[in-house]
Amino acid sequence: MKNRLRVLRAERAWSQADLAEHLGVSRQTVNAIETEKYDPSLPLAFKIARVFAMPIEQIFIEESAARAAE
DSSP, rough: OEOOOOHHHHHTTOOOHHHHHTSSSOHHHHHHHHHTTOOHHHHHHHHHHHTTTGGGGGTEHHHHHHHHOO
């Protein structure tokens, strides 16, 4: 699943550790999500959306939808 997490984090000048602290997860978890090695659980995806005050759909993009948009 594609995501905009790195861009959103950079816009706020947050490190991965900063975001991890806001989410209550490890920095490694943030890195794994950003590099698309790990898809967050639904509760974590909702938490990410709340932190950035955005709908989940604006942060996470399904692979098939991302390909269709190209």
